Amino acid sequence: MTGHVVCVIDDDVSVLKAVSRLLTALGYTVRSFRSAQQFLDRSTQDDAELGCLVLDVHMPGMSGLELQEELARTDRDLPIVFVTGAGDATLRQRAFANGAVDFLEKPFTDAALERAVSHALSCRAERFA
């Protein structure tokens, strides 16, 4: 099955673990990354298993938005659900302008995350189709 893996990228370990556990409980296959750079290092461009990203906006080093731009630049078309601890309208607009699927403010409900991830994966499936 292609495009089913959810990649969670967050610099905060407790958040990373919590989100990964929730998505796992919900039945998703999850891979966790502590930074945008770690994701770039450990994933390959032609990995068909990757379904979507649950991506933190504010991270040391490369931010979530920069990773989004980097992926666009290298033609990696992965749907992105942004999560942020500090809501900022400008960043939100920029994320959506660059094709984000959703933009969740921390803390979010399980339902909101489930809906957003589900939506993202369906987007991915459409693009594959």
Added chain:
Amino acid sequence: MHRAAERGRLPAVAELESIYATVPVGLCCVDRDLRYVSVNEQLARYNGLPIEAHFGRTLREIVPHLADTIEPIYRRVLDTGRPELNVELFGSTEADPHVVHTWICNYSPLRDEQGRVIGVNTVVHDTTDRRASAVALDDATAALRQRDEFLDVIGDRLPEAMLFRVLHPRDGGYTFTWVSKGTAAVTGLSPETILRDPDAFARQIVDEDRPRFLDAMASALRTLSTFDHTCRLRWPDGSLHWCRVRSAVRPIDNGAVVCEGVIINTTGLIEAEEALVESQDRYRAIVSALPDLTFLLDTSGRYLDVHPRESRSLLMPPDRFIGKHINEVMPPDLAALLMPCIEQVAGGGTAQADYPVTINGDTRQYEARMVPCGANKILAVVRDVTESKRAQHDAERARLELAHVTRVTMLGEITASLAHELNQPLTAIVTNAQTARRSLSGDVVRPMDVGALIEEIAGAGQRAGDIIRRLRSWFVRERVPPQRLDLNEVVREVERFLHSELIIRQVRLKLAGHRHLPPVLADRVQIQQVLLNLALNGMEAMHERPVKERLLTISTSVVDREVHVAVRDRGTGLAAAQLDRLFEPFLSTKPSGLGVGLRICSSIITAHDGRIWATNNDDDAGATFVFTLPVAPDRR
């Protein structure tokens, strides 16, 4: 002797004898056989034999020790008929064998009526004692000469003084018979002038002083008493000098009087005395003008003098202090505080003490400073510092208030990052709780271990609590006593505080802490505030920079018993005009308005005895703000 006269052979001797009967001169007459014809008592005493024992006996029999010496003399006189005068003989006699005597002898021929030499008349004068006194006289003369030389030596070396000897003969007038060389420094005259012209000195005395001087001198000469007089001299160059003449008067032979002594130029002494009086006057004026209480104490703590500005500022009237000991007049707790200060000053140091005193129900704050004052005295200046303490306290309160306000304002500036920081543990809590709930209700595909989730929740809750606690300490308004702080630790605390802000602003923070940083004594929150303020300023300055260049470095170091903390940014740097006015109040160098913060930083650091400054970095990229704090004293 009368027997010889009776014999009538030697009438000349009898005459001589009558002349010299009472004179201590030895006389004798010998005949051509050198046998004694007559001897007077004095000579018999020299020879140690009765007069009668001499008659008919030879010189050799009577004075065997001298015979070899004198027989040739007698024979010469008998042969030549010429006298031998002033012959000096040395030797001892039978009468006094252990003493070497000296005699002066005159030998004259004795002639009969026909002029034939029939014997020798001898006059013997024992000069032993006189010779001893001549030697003593020589010694005395030498000693006198030495004494005069000694006087010369002393006199010539006396600074601003001269020695003199004046002879006042019986018939009036006087002359300087000796002066030491330093006359010019006292009288403005050369020694030669004074020796040549006795009145030269008296003419120098100013007209107003001269009669009194001359009267005093006349009186001293008359009564042979010590003369001690001070008068003014007008030197040949016109300058005015004080001199003091002190001399002893003693009579010498012929009714003359000698006046010997010293004349001292006392101008300098008198000026010094006037200066002393003036400085004492000045001291009194200063003391009376001081808005302070001044006390003079001895080193045991007894009051010697008290100068209150107004007596109601004292516990009791000033005269009740004098002669009393601190323990007698001060409340016991105050005396116990002041005595160690007294001891410290008595040991040569200085001391300071702050204490409250309640007078008539009004409690006021005093500050006493004590310093040594001459030998064995202590000057204590006590100042009423109630008002200045109050003002100081008010200023401190205002400063703390402003620091608090700016701290709160600064937190407002970083609300977004504080929310971010708190949202992280909250998200973990909420998400884990939801996973746990759904796992328990079977609403998931893969139930999770609820125990592990609850542990995560507890951990995240703790973390949120830490953040809140940290924040709360920032809202503290009260002054807390300074603590011993490791500034590296304070830097790390600020780093935690800035964690989210750095991420949001995309600034890298590099810490370069000195490895063995000595502690400082400071208010933790206030120093955190300074660091946070400087860090935020630095981050703000790099706002326009590309993300990769946004590097903030906080380093610590030790320089000369001071800890330095430097916050270095890679921002736009500061304009020269800004550098000068950076720490003035209400100057904002940036739009977001943290400018007042630098003024607060400055007041905080100054209150901690530190310094703060800013410089542009040498490589034209950004600025460095540095503050210093003194290393805390060693813990006892």
